[in-house]
Amino acid sequence: MFNSFFILIFSYVVRFIAISYNSINSGFKKISININEVSRSLGINFFKTLFFIEIPLIKHSIIGGFILVFIDILKELPLTLILRPFNFETLSTKTFNLVSNEMIAESSSYALIIIIISLFFIFFLNSLTKNSKSCENTKD
Amino acid sequence: MKILKIKNISKKYYNSNSFAVNDFSLSIDKGELLCLVGESGSGKTTILRLIAGFEQLSNGSIEIDNTIVSSNYKFVSPDKRNIGMVFQNYALFPHLTVKKNILFGLRKSNESKKKFFEVLNFVGLFGFEDKYPFELSGGQQQRTALARTIILNPKIVLFDEPFSNLDNKLKEKVRNDLKNILKKGNITSIIVTHDIKDALSIADRIVIIRNGILQQVDIPYEIYCNPVNNYIAQYFGEINRIKSLSVNNGFISELGFIHCSDKLSSNKDIILNIRSENIEICEFEVGICKGCVKSVVY
Numbered sequence: 001m002f003n004s005f006f007i008l009i010f011s012y013v014v015r016f017i018a019i020s021y022n023s024i025n026s027g028f029k030k031i032s033i034n035i036n037e038v039s040r041s042l043g044i045n046f047f048k049t050l051f052f053i054e055i056p057l058i059k060h061s062i063i064g065g066f067i068l069v070f071i072d073i074l075k076e077l078p079l080t081l082i083l084r085p086f087n088f089e090t091l092s093t094k095t096f097n098l099v100s101n102e103m104i105a106e107s108s109s110y111a112l113i114i115i116i117i118s119l120f121f122i123f124f125l126n127s128l129t130k131n132s133k134s135c136e137n138t139k140d
Numbered sequence: 141m142k143i144l145k146i147k148n149i150s151k152k153y154y155n156s157n158s159f160a161v162n163d164f165s166l167s168i169d170k171g172e173l174l175c176l177v178g179e180s181g182s183g184k185t186t187i188l189r190l191i192a193g194f195e196q197l198s199n200g201s202i203e204i205d206n207t208i209v210s211s212n213y214k215f216v217s218p219d220k221r222n223i224g225m226v227f228q229n230y231a232l233f234p235h236l237t238v239k240k241n242i243l244f245g246l247r248k249s250n251e252s253k254k255k256f257f258e259v260l261n262f263v264g265l266f267g268f269e270d271k272y273p274f275e276l277s278g279g280q281q282q283r284t285a286l287a288r289t290i291i292l293n294p295k296i297v298l299f300d301e302p303f304s305n306l307d308n309k310l311k312e313k314v315r316n317d318l319k320n321i322l323k324k325g326n327i328t329s330i331i332v333t334h335d336i337k338d339a340l341s342i343a344d345r346i347v348i349i350r351n352g353i354l355q356q357v358d359i360p361y362e363i364y365c366n367p368v369n370n371y372i373a374q375y376f377g378e379i380n381r382i383k384s385l386s387v388n389n390g391f392i393s394e395l396g397f398i399h400c401s402d403k404l405s406s407n408k409d410i411i412l413n414i415r416s417e418n419i420e421i422c423e424f425e426v427g428i429c430k431g432c433v434k435s436v437v438y
Contacts, residue, residue, distance in 0.1 A: 034231035037194055038285075040218040041225040042245030042292065052244075056235050 008083045015079060016072055020065035027061025028054070060128055067125045071118050143328050144168040144191070144296055149200030151186055160186045161352040171326040173319065175333055175343035183352035184332045188298050191330070192225050193218035205295055224289030224297040228304055230281045232273040239269040242288045255291060263287045263321060278306045279314045286318070290327060299331040303338055315342055336376050340364065348372055373413045380419070382412040395429040
């Protein structure tokens with residue numbers, strides 16, 4: 001299992017679960033408890049309430065949590081270096097290896113890709129936050 | 141025909157030393173509009189939640205349509221009780237249109253579309269079916285919440301402070317509209333409110349609760365004119381309280397002697413509760429209090 005994709009993904013989950021949990025939890029806190037209760041009083045079961053009411057209402061938090069974890073994993077180095085499979089490289093390990101070999105110019109292109117991807121998602125996250133704030137007016 | 145029977149129910153929350161509801165009993169007829177009235181924290185919302193099934197009883201039993209839905213041995217979950225609930229904030233699903241909100245609890249069938257338009261007309265929301273909740277006024281949101289509930293033909297509809305989010309002008313209109321809709325559909329309903337005006341203007345019967353204990357159940361006129369205790373007398377409108385001593389033919393009070401035609405037991409300390417609309421200014425004579433109007437406040 002060591003140096004396999006499974007252990008790498010498992011370690012990412014353990015390492016970053018708190019970030020996604022907080023994001024989704026804050027989404028749930030924004031939903032009034034009455035929404036769940038009214039759904040139950042309409043004869044709707046737990047799963048239908050979850051899939052048709054609660055998940056659509058917290059979709060911004062889910063996407064936000066995904067982006068935060070994605071950016072963190074994109075630039076994550078120590079775990080990936082230790083647990084990655086043989087011959088498997090990520091942008092951060094590639095950058096690290098090139099810098100270790102004093103190939104600064106070559107490494108800069110990988111570092112730039114990390115920065116550009118991160119910036120794109122940060123802008124996306126920012127616009128998502130603005131959207132969810134304007135939608136808060138509709139919260140019961 | 142009694143649709144709801146509440147027998148000696150009590151509710152104690154696990155982190156509390158006192159009962160939120162204590163030995164409360166009540167029966168409701170089909171089509172009746174009942175108002176639960178009490179101060180904040182008196183236990184009225186807890187009673188509503190116990191009926192809906194969102195809380196479990198500590199003691200007693202609740203029967204809906206002659207079937208026990210809640211007792212020490214039985215508990216029917218809220219989705220199987222066929223009881224509608226309209227919350228203080230209406231709890232409309234903000235990402236769904238009026239149409240989808242109303243149809244959410246209804247199983248899709250050929251009749252559901254016909255029923256939807258019937259209910260939409262009934263609550264006066266025709267033309268608003270494609271709007272989202274945030275595009276509606278407070279009154280329209282309330283009617284949407286009501287339509288979403290009554291489309292399922294619930295045995296009882298429970299309202300938790302339905303008028304508290306509305307301004308005074310809108311409140312009066314919504315109150316009258318709601319009463320008309322409920323009466324037209326012969327819908328059994330319980331409305332929780334702390335506003336005596338709401339209760340007096342729409343209720344068939346009023347239930348007054350204090351610290352989880354039932355105080356009085358009666359029609360609005362009796363509650364207002366013949367309250368069973370000082371608390372209810374003071375709760376339902378401005379009242380003058382005058383310490384007096386009863387004598388054979390009247391009272392000796394701080395304002396002087398007040399004549400009473402009823403025969404009274406003598407030498408008893410009592411408090412006279414007199415509503416301001418029952419005071420009349422007239423020529424002075426024996427047995428009538430003498431006073432002076434010092435100021436007038438509108």
